[in-house]
Amino acid sequence: MKKVALIFGTRPEAVKMAPVYLALKNSPLEPVVIATAQHREMLDQVLSLFGIEPDFDLNIMRQRQSLASLTSRLIDKLDEIYSENDFHTTLVQGDTTSTFAGALVSFYHKIPVGHVEAGLRTEDVYDPFPEEINRRLNGVISTYHYPPTETAKRNLMNEGVREDRLLVTGNTVIDALLWVTDNKS
Template structure:
């Protein structure tokens, strides 16, 4: 059985690496096709997990919009798929690379497995274009590997057959456990490298398109107000390379001294900084999944989330992007709420998700 793993961004690489190794371990011929939708950030993760792509499409170029990205991806992915004659295609999540991988699989009548299936916000423009991508992949997929009960219910409500839905957990937990087990000394060295090993700090990340500009500025205003009242706290902010993000950060935080602004981090570095944080503020989906395994309360800087399990489990709070909400929730974390959130159980998995995905494909091969 020859299986293609098609992905192109750093989060996908993190979540696909454990699957790649599991397939290899059970004797499945797994081929890695990376699109290069992310550049440096993607290859940092591949190096960490020692995954060598069989194909690298290097798809990104300056000024490329979603339409051009999609059309170029279809042509390049299709050529590889036709040449290799895969028996099965795996895609992960909700990126344009994942959508195109599934679409090309459909065009070539190759069954597609969707890892991290069933996430929904109910608004195809939030997040954009991820919500539409994940729904479109759902219409194509042969099997839906749903991380949680909530995801399974979403798929059932949309009319998907229960026999085509398997609850697996999320592979991001597999990856996180691997790092904690194999790279613990590296994590401590990284904290010292950034001079945060002896500081109490809040980790913040914001990168989503819908938060660029005014929403991000509002959040930062709330954060700055709170930190100016709490002199023992620092802000650590790995900033997205997009100029619009950096402009907002520099505009609002100018003159504020207890900030540590750094470039986007390699995966291992980011895990280290998450591990040392007091708590986390983010608009990232992956961080919402990882933070509970590290015991970190998370304030989600969005109006909607396709990961309600974290909210229901008590590990995260959905707070939006108004300055007032941000400030008020930071105040709430001074009390018992912090302990309640930090001790809540992670609803996203037990570290055996890749094993379940591998077992499905192994049984299909027989």
């Protein structure tokens, strides 16, 4: 069975990736969750709600950790996991440092990257910081792009992404909300 790595570490990422995980669980692919725990307590709440058990939990955050230190630690820990596993594809979501580090490590291992919520842009690399630069770098690294809107798709096409690498998916928060109302009410 082909393994698909899903890398996320914040509550918003987990909410938006939960429907992707649940869909992959019901497919011929094997989802492998790598939780960076960039937001530990809030992440655990969402994982519990959706019944997701991480295959790997990096528990990466430290007090007074710089962005550079966080990024390098993420890259080192993810590289160890990628060196010991045979992933077919990596899926990342959004604009966090976990997303960027995951996409970069996957690229270094010559594994295709799919970016969920791709193509959002503010046109100012420092606003929001560092999220906007993470989005743009993910746009360069990713093989497949899943923009939520036609505007996001156009942004990517204007940056040179081929249309056959784009699939407008809508916002996966809606899918998460529908799942919760169907399964937890």
